[in-house]
Amino acid sequence: MDMRLHEYQAKEVFADAGIPTPASQLASDVDGVVDAADEIGYPVAVKAQVHVGGRGKAGGIKLVENSEEAREAADSILGMDLKGYHVDQVLVEEAVDFTNELYVGITMDRGEGKPVAMVSTKGGVNIEEVAEEDPDAIAREHIDPSFGMHPYQARKAVYDAGVDRAVARDVSSILKTLYDLWESKDGSDVEINPLMITDDDEVIAADAVMNVDEDALFRHPDLEEMEEEAAGGDELERKADEYDFDYVRLSGNVGIIGNGAGLVMTTLDLVDHYGGEPANFLDVGGGAKAERIANALDMVFSDENVDAVVFNIFGGITRGDEVARGINEALEAFDEIPKPVVVRLAGTNWEEGMEILNEDLVTVEQTLEDAVERTVEYAEEVNEQ
């Protein structure tokens, strides 16, 4: 999984590595925004610090010309709900007068199993759209991870993309720096879009994306510190982080708990197949003990959209007896079970699990298909009440 840095965090990392960025300050209240804007000098951009694509269109970025406008912008952006994300902080940033916008980025090409550097003169727009509509507008250079990026590769990508010769050297140097950051910080996606070119041929990173491999955080204590600040998402997703679950909130009313990503996805698909709508994806992972199982139920019950829950465990490392103990523990704590729970246990120690499981509290089914079908029925009944 990736950890996403906020724009202001990524810019700090880029600036430390020598990539030019506009003057900026972080602020979390209206007066702070106005002070910062006055100090930087107008015009400035006020930019919401949340992990949402298309912030500008959604009203999360405003260009202001004076203190009064800065105050208005701060008032409207701070505290706003941007596609489900609450805005607590804004970056107040010098507005750069540009003549051209480029895209530069490094990502892992999973098909090739190696990193790829990308450069395009079509910056400032969604690069995935460019990739789809005009793939030739993006120059790509694959990198051998055992050597890293050779400087010639950075130059080649920049010339191949048709970047103006006057700035080619500076852009190549930024691309090489970006690769070195990607490598040294265990980046997954690192990009600058747009990389702005001013009319006196200065090159400035006007936005910054830095997503890093969460599996590698153990060797980056500095980034781990940023993680707390970067945490976002809705309340339930934050709760899932605390419990350390792989959890994705969806829009339906059938709660789903299972072990193993492929099997949980399959359970979601079956809910759809039987006419229901999944409320979530929740993978308890391998070898879950009773407490973790109880936490999973607590997690799904916290979503008020959930009308029924299907618990599908196929034990390999995970043991049926532990699962049954966890379900009992979670449900016995209630005076009344909040929503119907359907359980299907298979694999390691499932017979022991069935003996332990308190069948007064749940509905048991033998097969995955039956369990899902039953849960969808329950969800419809509860929903109609």
Place this chain on the structure above:
Amino acid sequence: MSVLVDDDTRVVVQGITGGEGKFHAEQMMEYGTNVVAGAVPGKGGQEAAGVPVYDTVHEAVEEENADTSVIFVPPAFAGDAIFEALDTDLDLAVAITEGIPTQDMAKVNKRLSETDTRLVGPNCPGLITPGEAKLGILPGNIFAEGNVGLVSRSGTLTYQVVDNLTERGLGQSTAIGIGGDPIIGTNFIDALELFENDLETDAIVMCGEIGGEDEEQAAAYIDEHVDTPVAGFIAGRTAPPGKRMGHAGAIVSGSGTGTAESKISALNDAGVPVGDTPEEVADHIEEFLA
């Protein structure tokens, strides 16, 4: 016959003194796997799960003729452990470990192109030839001997599909869990090639999931090179774009690549029926073998 593993396979377990390593070394032996040694730096001279432990994989090969490694090393050290297995010229290395940094795997991937050692995984349940041997953590009791080859990106989904097959008396030649990470060793095409050339495999199940383009490439390969009938399953039909569903590899990108529809239609175009449910996959296999 079967593929990659049988009762002649001589296994060294890297990380055999850890909780998981020891438990699963014992489970593998109980199933009949010929585990001959463990390898754990600093633990040479000890014994674990009833076999001698060596400091290096090299010693385990010299002393016990190990030809295959199963790796239960924690993620921070697993990349290094895979390099050790590859640099020791084993026939096969199976990496069970989940959560290896992707950049470590990119370096491993480079080395794989330079060596003859095959890698299965990482982040996989391993592989099993029922009745002979298993390498990894798959629960042996759900498998049965037979002629269905199975390859899957997901562990527990493999168990589910195997359960549906075994229930109907459709046993397996070999089942291979290739793992859910973005960068893996053996992929669908490698496994399909092995099954196509295996005399004991008469039908193949391929379980894919959203993300990447491996299933589409496998479909093209089946169209060109595979005569053995194949039935497919794709997990994640209802996954929304941009949300990673558990596996690091399981994500439909914003631009719409990696979707279930694209994979299912590619497979259908190659003549591969794709089940809506695991049960339907077993239906297809039953028809193939009738």
